[in-house]
Amino acid sequence: MAIRKLRPMTPATRFYSIATFEEITKTVPEKSLLAPIKKSGGRNNMGRITSRHRGGGHKRQYRIIDFKRDKHGVEAKVVAIEYDPNRSGRIALLSYADGEKRYIVAPEGLKVGTKISSGSGVEVQVGNALPLTEIPIGTFIHNVEMKPGKGGQLGRSAGNSLQLMAKEGDFAQLKLPSGEVRKVPVICYATVGIVSNGDHENISLGKAGRSRWLGIRPQSRGMAMNPVDHPMGGGEGRSKSGGGGQHPESPWGKYAKGLKTRRRKNQSNKYIVKRRSSRQTR
Numbered sequence: 001m002a003i004r005k006l007r008p009m010t011p012a013t014r015f016y017s018i019a020t021f022e023e024i025t026k027t028v029p030e031k032s033l034l035a036p037i038k039k040s041g042g043r044n045n046m047g048r049i050t051s052r053h054r055g056g057g058h059k060r061q062y063r064i065i066d067f068k069r070d071k072h073g074v075e076a077k078v079v080a081i082e083y084d085p086n087r088s089g090r091i092a093l094l095s096y097a098d099g100e101k102r103y104i105v106a107p108e109g110l111k112v113g114t115k116i117s118s119g120s121g122v123e124v125q126v127g128n129a130l131p132l133t134e135i136p137i138g139t140f141i142h143n144v145e146m147k148p149g150k151g152g153q154l155g156r157s158a159g160n161s162l163q164l165m166a167k168e169g170d171f172a173q174l175k176l177p178s179g180e181v182r183k184v185p186v187i188c189y190a191t192v193g194i195v196s197n198g199d200h201e202n203i204s205l206g207k208a209g210r211s212r213w214l215g216i217r218p219q220s221r222g223m224a225m226n227p228v229d230h231p232m233g234g235g236e237g238r239s240k241s242g243g244g245g246q247h248p249e250s251p252w253g254k255y256a257k258g259l260k261t262r263r264r265k266n267q268s269n270k271y272i273v274k275r276r277s278s279r280q281t282r
Helices: 198-202 208-213 267-271
Strands: 003-005 017-019 034-036 061-063 076-082 091-096 101-105 129-131 140-142 152-154 162-168 171-175 181-185 189-192 272-274
Touching: 017 198, 076 101, 152 189, 181 267, 267 272
Parallel strands: none
Antiparallel strands: 003 017, 034 061, 076 091, 091 101, 129 189, 140 162, 140 189, 162 171, 171 181, 181 272
């Protein structure tokens, strides 16, 4: 995958970049694997905004993705690599030997015509799903389960992967993209390879309207508000932190930088071997 920069014919296209989509082989999705999406605009069941700066955006249809890979022992052929508007990585359409079709998150290097499968005893190759017990240490994996049979939850976005670091008893140690090392039961399933479309993070939206296409609404800076609207608002002229010299805060007074939001008594703390890498200070 590569990124194409547009010629600066207008102010918007000066910073505009877009994927080349050279790996896409099919543009029309499989009808049987589509589902409708109802947009909430960031509102809950009471009609109140609980997630700000959401709304609008282009209409989408959900692609039903097989995160469980529970069709064991049946070989599948990769029919197409497709674009999915609901995720940053690409998806692959599989056609199984019994005629069933499913979508999976496409790993880097998966080609049309490749035969892949899932289950215990399958070969360790890109696109195959198998338990962590059968994957060699050091292998890069994605779509990893946290609970057996629940389906992949870790390593699903573009360019992401986890590395299998060790196996001890009933647990395997995985290094997450954040640098955190975490324990996961060894009977959990994972898919071999790195998620496709790794250049996604280098794309520049280029203009405000492109954010609106994605359903992202504008956001006002706290410093531009009045004191009644935001803790950082007010001050004569430009005033850092609202003239009071305090740290950056949310509209409700929570610190925006450095505040730890993880609960100290979280049940999953016992599965974390090493915390994620903190930002280095000079």
